[in-house]
Amino acid sequence: MFKRIACIRIGGGSVTRDAAEETPVAIFVNGRHLTTIALSPGGFEDFVTGYLYTEEIIRSADEIESVRIEENRISVITKNIFKRVSVKKTILSGCGGAVSYIDTQKLPAIDSDLVVAVPEIEAAVAALNAPEPLDAVALVTEGRIVARAEDLDRHNALDEVIGRGLRESLDFSRTAAVGTGAVTSEMVRKCLAANIPVLASTGAPTALAVEVAEETGLCIVGAAGTPEMAVYTHPERVAGMEGRGGS
Template sequence: MYRKLPCKRIDGELCEDHLHEVIEEVPLALFVNGRHAMTAMMSPVMLEEFVTGYLFTEQIIKGIDEIESIKIEKNRMSVITTNLFKVLGPKKTILSGCGGSTSFIDTEKLPKIQSDYHITTQEIWNAGKAVLNSELHRLTGGIHIVALLDGEKIVAVSEDIGRHNALDRVIGFGLRNRMDLSKTYVMVSGRISSEMVRKCLIANIPIIVSRGATTTLAVETAEKTGLTVVGFSRGGKMNIYTHPERVSVVKPGP
């Protein structure tokens, strides 16, 4: 996921030749039933999981059983679905800061969360210590981390230059392993956007947690659709912006 590239490293008055770890970014074109669906700039890992999660969260497929085959070669991902004549429409939302189409969120058309899943604040803090402790991030400083969890149990972790790509991967992992995503939650290293909220709603993942910030549109959308949004989860603190009934508050442990 990274290569060592030459650079001049400056430290005060010291200047020296250096090799530094730089995260890979590659273009990958997705074709569905022979038609171009999109081209993503991303980290070249967990590609079948990404394709599965992307097709599902963009509502091109309704489930894993609609995928007949996935073929990956060089910079091209080709998918054949059970419905060969399905028309690929535009995305239904603007992506927050990462490109997208020119239409806006309509919360009336989004699914509502159907889940009785609960976690504790201590489980969130403990999981954060494990999930966000990334050697790749320490080396490169250039990736986002997204994890799919059940309590403190890490189900899947994805690291990518784009947090939306990483979220699609862990959702795809859950689908390919036929998990009940309503009994899981996701933790992200970066900002929670409205697009990440939308993807969680499509997958019926009831809670999204970040060690960073969220946006107003993400909070407003989550409030109307039953999703729990937690931000700034670090150092024994957190902000629960929506549906706090899913998170039980306990005293922080060591």
């Protein structure tokens, strides 16, 4: 996922440094171009499975007949080859197009009674160990990492672990997603689509992510694995917060 690149240091001197690889990949479904996404190399089948699922193009991995991976192209054939597909749009424009927001009425709500313990979140964050500048995302169940992915874009990494979970028939309602970087409304939407009840990350959530998560039953944990760890929404899903440090 890295390539050695020559560069010149400020102050003089030539050096080589690792640069993360990035590949524009065109996704075709049933012979029609759906989108083109920049991905880190590897994990393409898991990614496209998760991506099609969180975009609500498929409802299970069983709907995929075949996946063909070429250098810069992923071609998917679904069992219903006549189905027309498009990327789902949940971001709507307000009056005059001046305001954008997510219509939570069009999003599913979390259906799960999962409660996770603080030590489980801390252990998962410690195990991520993502090399710069990549982000990492893992799915955790009963304190175990059951799927893990790295990518330049944490949204892609989240799709990849969701895809792995689909292909392995994982019960998402019993998992927590743990990752690096900020929590965005798009990450919230993907967790809602998969019915993942807890999303914890080393970064902080955006205000919109908190708003959407609060309305739909998703628990967001920010600054995970640090003394500043905090629960932003649905604290009833996190056990063991009492007596912890931070402010």
